[in-house]
Amino acid sequence: MSSEISSRGPADHDVRDQIVIAATEHFSLYGYSKTTVSDLAKAIGFSKAYIYKFFESKQAIGEMICANCLQDIETEIRTAVNEVDGPSEKLRRLFKASVTASLRLFSDDRKLYEIAASAATEQWQAARDYEVRIKALLQDILLEGRQSGDFERKTPIDETATAIYLVLRPYLNPLLLQHNFDHADEAPTHLSSLVLRSLSP
Amino acid sequence: MSSEISSRGPADHDVRDQIVIAATEHFSLYGYSKTTVSDLAKAIGFSKAYIYKFFESKQAIGEMICANCLQDIETEIRTAVNEVDGPSEKLRRLFKASVTASLRLFSDDRKLYEIAASAATEQWQAARDYEVRIKALLQDILLEGRQSGDFERKTPIDETATAIYLVLRPYLNPLLLQHNFDHADEAPTHLSSLVLRSLSP
Numbered sequence: 001m002s003s004e005i006s007s008r009g010p011a012d013h014d015v016r017d018q019i020v021i022a023a024t025e026h027f028s029l030y031g032y033s034k035t036t037v038s039d040l041a042k043a044i045g046f047s048k049a050y051i052y053k054f055f056e057s058k059q060a061i062g063e064m065i066c067a068n069c070l071q072d073i074e075t076e077i078r079t080a081v082n083e084v085d086g087p088s089e090k091l092r093r094l095f096k097a098s099v100t101a102s103l104r105l106f107s108d109d110r111k112l113y114e115i116a117a118s119a120a121t122e123q124w125q126a127a128r129d130y131e132v133r134i135k136a137l138l139q140d141i142l143l144e145g146r147q148s149g150d151f152e153r154k155t156p157i158d159e160t161a162t163a164i165y166l167v168l169r170p171y172l173n174p175l176l177l178q179h180n181f182d183h184a185d186e187a188p189t190h191l192s193s194l195v196l197r198s199l200s201p
Numbered sequence: 202m203s204s205e206i207s208s209r210g211p212a213d214h215d216v217r218d219q220i221v222i223a224a225t226e227h228f229s230l231y232g233y234s235k236t237t238v239s240d241l242a243k244a245i246g247f248s249k250a251y252i253y254k255f256f257e258s259k260q261a262i263g264e265m266i267c268a269n270c271l272q273d274i275e276t277e278i279r280t281a282v283n284e285v286d287g288p289s290e291k292l293r294r295l296f297k298a299s300v301t302a303s304l305r306l307f308s309d310d311r312k313l314y315e316i317a318a319s320a321a322t323e324q325w326q327a328a329r330d331y332e333v334r335i336k337a338l339l340q341d342i343l344l345e346g347r348q349s350g351d352f353e354r355k356t357p358i359d360e361t362a363t364a365i366y367l368v369l370r371p372y373l374n375p376l377l378l379q380h381n382f383d384h385a386d387e388a389p390t391h392l393s394s395l396v397l398r399s400l401s402p
Contacts, residue, residue, distance in 0.1 A: 120380075152398075155394075155398065159391065159394070160395075162387075162391055163391040163392060163394060163395035164395065166384060166388050166391055166392055167368055167392065167395065169371075169384075170370075170371045170377060173380065175380045176371060176377055176380050176381075179321075179374065179376045179377050180377075183367060183370075186363075187367050190360070190363055190364040190367055191364060191367055191368065193356075193360070193364060194361075194364035194365065194368065194396070194399050195395070195399070197353075197356065197398075197399035197400075198395050198396070198398035198399035199398075
């Protein structure tokens with residue numbers, strides 16, 4: 001048993017990647033909701049049964065694509081935050097880069113955005129994990145600012161983090177972002193300035 | 202000419218009201234998007250041509266219904282704000298009542314919500330006017346707080362008002378609110394506390 005598992009490991013990984021890459025291309029051409037696993041199998045040249053050996057459902061494939069997309073956005077946000085010094089500037093960057101990176105997902109690839117929207121509507125695990133990681137990044141910046149004396153320390157940090165996350169959320173969540181285009185230019189500046197005023201010691 | 206206008210005035214007003222009342226009922230039963238002006242005319246017992254004498258389009262009727270709905274929400278918000286003393290408590294009330302009143306529109310009358318959603322998507326005049334009036338109410342509270350010394354005066358008031366409005370907007374706008382249900386309970390408290398921290402002198 002164990003030898004079978006270990007011998008299947010690396011090969012499985014490659015096949016999974018291959019399915020995800022092909023599915024990403026297929027979904028981005030024809031849309032996520034309109035594509036069935038049968039369509040996908042036909043397009044890749046695998047049998048439907050073979051695909052089901054690696055992913056239990058279309059959503060499982062979508063989750064993997066979504067996780068990759070969100071990982072790219074998160075990397076872009078973290079890079080932007082790490083480029084600058086000081087907690088205040090990092091917080092400004094968090095707001096600015098969240099909007100820029102999320103908007104890019106929307107505008108570059110309307111069809112992949114559809115997957116992100118499904119993920120947000122149905123609260124897929126990938127979307128929940130992403131939310132947790134962005135909240136953790138925010139909390140790190142808050143801690144840094146509290147330690148350096150740049151930010152106030154009276155409010156419980158959980159409360160501060162939750163409130164700021166609620167301010168940021170309409171620009172991170174694809175379902176909300178689509179209704180916020182008109183404000184996407186000015187919002188990061190206005191909102192991060194307001195948040196920084198709320199954090200002043 | 203002038204006597205014709207003045208003699209038609211009050212009667213026109215009554216007929217317009219009659220159409221709006223009947224349309225509100227009809228839309229709330231069958232939905233706004235699915236109902237045509239012909240359906241409406243049939244239901245009210247007027248000719249389509251007669252309805253077009255008073256409203257140039259279905260949207261014009263929808264705008265009137267929407268304006269009435271938004272007026273009700275605004276009244277509820279203003280009442281809640283006026284019940285309390287002091288700019289800080291008024292601001293808390295503005296957040297709380299905005300969410301409560303907007304949620305009621307959504308949950309009490311799913312079909313009328315559909316009109317509000319159209320209004321927000323297509324930026325109808327009624328929705329824009331409502332936005333302007335809520336911003337004005339917010340600005341009044343800010344002015345009161347600046348005069349009483351409760352709020353800081355360094356930031357230009359326009360900037361403060363715009364930023365706070367952006368924080369409030371996801372809970373006022375029906376398109377955004379539908380994706381914010383999970384946060385509707387805790388958000389007003391968290392967000393108004395954050396905003397009040399940002400306003401401290």
